[in-house]
Amino acid sequence: MNLFETIRVALRAILRNKTRSFLTTLGVVIGVAAVIAMVAIGEGAKAEVEKSFASMGSNLLVIMSGAHRAGGASGGSGSQLTLTWEDLEAIRTEVPSVRLAAAGLRGNAQIVSDEQNWSSQVTGTSPEFFDIRNWPTTDGALFTAVDVEAASKVVVLGQTVAARLFSVGSDPVGQMVRIDNVPFQVVGVLAKKGQSPMGQDYDDAAFVPESTFQRRIRGGLQKFIAGQVHVAATSQAGTTKAEAELRALLRDRHRLAPTAEDDFSIRNLAELASAREESTRTLTTLLASIAFVSLLVGGIGIMNIMLVSVTERTREIGLRMAVGARPRDILAQFLVEAFTLSLGGGAIGIVLGLWAAEWLSAKFQWPMQVSPDIVLLAVGFSAAVGVVFGLYPARKASKLDPIDALRYE
Amino acid sequence: MPLLEVVDLHKIYTMGDTEVRALDGVSLSVESGEFIAVMGSSGSGKSTLMNLLGCLDRPTSGHYVLRGERVSDLNRDELANARNRLIGFVFQGFHLLARTSALENVELPLLYAGVSGKERHRRSRKALELVGLGDRMDHHPNQMSGGQQQRVAIARAIVTEPGLLLADEPTGNLDTRNSHEIMGIFQKLSDTGMTIVLVTHESDVAAWARRIVWMRDGHVLSDEPHEPGSPVHPPPIDPGLSLGVP
Numbered sequence A: 001m002n003l004f005e006t007i008r009v010a011l012r013a014i015l016r017n018k019t020r021s022f023l024t025t026l027g028v029v030i031g032v033a034a035v036i037a038m039v040a041i042g043e044g045a046k047a048e049v050e051k052s053f054a055s056m057g058s059n060l061l062v063i064m065s066g067a068h069r070a071g072g073a074s075g076g077s078g079s080q081l082t083l084t085w086e087d088l089e090a091i092r093t094e095v096p097s098v099r100l101a102a103a104g105l106r107g108n109a110q111i112v113s114d115e116q117n118w119s120s121q122v123t124g125t126s127p128e129f130f131d132i133r134n135w136p137t138t139d140g141a142l143f144t145a146v147d148v149e150a151a152s153k154v155v156v157l158g159q160t161v162a163a164r165l166f167s168v169g170s171d172p173v174g175q176m177v178r179i180d181n182v183p184f185q186v187v188g189v190l191a192k193k194g195q196s197p198m199g200q201d202y203d204d205a206a207f208v209p210e211s212t213f214q215r216r217i218r219g220g221l222q223k224f225i226a227g228q229v230h231v232a233a234t235s236q237a238g239t240t241k242a243e244a245e246l247r248a249l250l251r252d253r254h255r256l257a258p259t260a261e262d263d264f265s266i267r268n269l270a271e272l273a274s275a276r277e278e279s280t281r282t283l284t285t286l287l288a289s290i291a292f293v294s295l296l297v298g299g300i301g302i303m304n305i306m307l308v309s310v311t312e313r314t315r316e317i318g319l320r321m322a323v324g325a326r327p328r329d330i331l332a333q334f335l336v337e338a339f340t341l342s343l344g345g346g347a348i349g350i351v352l353g354l355w356a357a358e359w360l361s362a363k364f365q366w367p368m369q370v371s372p373d374i375v376l377l378a379v380g381f382s383a384a385v386g387v388v389f390g391l392y393p394a395r396k397a398s399k400l401d402p403i404d405a406l407r408y409e
Numbered sequence B: 001m002p003l004l005e006v007v008d009l010h011k012i013y014t015m016g017d018t019e020v021r022a023l024d025g026v027s028l029s030v031e032s033g034e035f036i037a038v039m040g041s042s043g044s045g046k047s048t049l050m051n052l053l054g055c056l057d058r059p060t061s062g063h064y065v066l067r068g069e070r071v072s073d074l075n076r077d078e079l080a081n082a083r084n085r086l087i088g089f090v091f092q093g094f095h096l097l098a099r100t101s102a103l104e105n106v107e108l109p110l111l112y113a114g115v116s117g118k119e120r121h122r123r124s125r126k127a128l129e130l131v132g133l134g135d136r137m138d139h140h141p142n143q144m145s146g147g148q149q150q151r152v153a154i155a156r157a158i159v160t161e162p163g164l165l166l167a168d169e170p171t172g173n174l175d176t177r178n179s180h181e182i183m184g185i186f187q188k189l190s191d192t193g194m195t196i197v198l199v200t201h202e203s204d205v206a207a208w209a210r211r212i213v214w215m216r217d218g219h220v221l222s223d224e225p226h227e228p229g230s231p232v233h234p235p236p237i238d239p240g241l242s243l244g245v246p
């Protein structure tokens, strides 16, 4: 008997007992749906993490004064400043895997427009900073190297600050704001950046030239950088190399003895991102394995019902053999039946899983992402489940003796 | 060369420490075109013999040659092939597939013979018309009388044109009128040259045959030609043959 006829016979057997066939596949339906939904949610979480790290800049390194401390890096008030403006210059010119570097001097300040006032974080930096952070403007322009040179009183606003200070219709570019009572002209508004992986709003910030910051907002020191240095490595893969080169350079410049600890700390955000991704991946794997176990249980359900079916249809099998069915015809019939059941269950499960993922993400605002890979995997796995768990009942059927099967009561 | 020949066939069932000698040395030769009735009391081994002739079961010992082939040398696939092409089997209990039309029931052997759909249809129709069910092709077994069901089973047995038709008490579940119809079909098939071996314990059924084999306790008691239509009598008990039987 050819495959087409075998499939036809199997389909008839399945359709002859619709309710039971459906209940048989239910295990696989639920298993596949669980795999799809769990992985979609896990992948969604991963993509979210990736996105928030990507918005920080995927090849970003941050250098701070002071050694690493438990619970994160230092560099805040009270600690000894060790990074100098000359260090920054050396980083820019002497480290091959560094593409750009910029200082970031930070302080909170009151920003007042004609309409509103808002307390935000003000950063003194240079134009490279926006390139490092991959952060363009939507309105106006960035300040320039000339503004830094001249210590111009110009400011670039983040989206949140712009929205707080100016009403919807009005264009902030060209208007005046006062930062800690010093008048600044708004030259640009930055594109929306979103949240940091820790949930902080990147757009609640304003940026001024570093020279202006030191002169007008926080009286800085001539030699030391009272803040962080942001560095863009030449590539994401190059961040580890850049970190090593930066460490060597700074240790050398700070004349640290080989046994001495670093008097600065470097945070490699690409590494941080991959660690975060790793942990969400673990979560995805965990969820997926639980779901796969349920798929396995679904397979055992199919095997169970197929065994019952073989027993129930023993006389039918005997008759088929009596009129000329070979053992392999019987094997194929039951195998195709199990295969069709589990594949059909898989198909229903995919639809159900996608729907469940959609529903969950809408209901709980969870991000979700369906990759075709996992759909294919679920289909393949459910087909495999059918073959593996259908094989035993099918073999059992094919090994029956015609006369024993015919006489079975 | 006979169509089939069995020599010293034994079939022994062992149940615990008791042995049942269902067949105890049966030899039989059947020529092409014969119409044979096998008779005997219940438990005499008739069904056991038929199952062996039908390649549904294997003997404990003895030879079976079918169309020049030693059946004991065949593997499971070859046996299936023999059942498919060389033998048609009719059971007392019909054995039709439930919730399946008469036509599809008849098509079943052709399905395993690898015959294409169109040809399957054509030949199955022909077989059903031959047994007088040309107008019942779409009926399911539960919509048919016992006699009609048995006629579907006969159509299924002859659809591959096997040349040998084996029937184990084909009228056992039927009333006299239906039995008569079934026997009429067997007669018609016999007239076209089909070899028929049927088991029965009703003498008016056996009366249609041209040769009658009597069995008892796994032995062939007598094996005589018979004039179709003439009455059938049990053989006189020959003390030389009925070994150990009171």
Ligand SMILES: Nc1ncnc2c1ncn2[C@@H]1O[C@H](COP(=O)(O)OP(=O)(O)O)[C@@H](O)[C@H]1O
Residues within 6 Å of the ligand: B013, B015, B020, B021, B022, B040, B041, B042, B043, B044, B045, B046, B047, B048, B049
């Ligand atoms: N599968 C079996 N297991 C054990 N004994 C059997 C089996 N089949 C038949 N027999 C025994 O073999 C003998 C012959 O049975 P059978 O061929 O069915 O007789 P008949 O068809 O002539 O009534 C009986 O005694 C029966 O009990």
Ligand SMILES: [Mg+2]
Residues within 6 Å of the ligand: B046, B047, B048
């Ligand atoms: Mg019997």
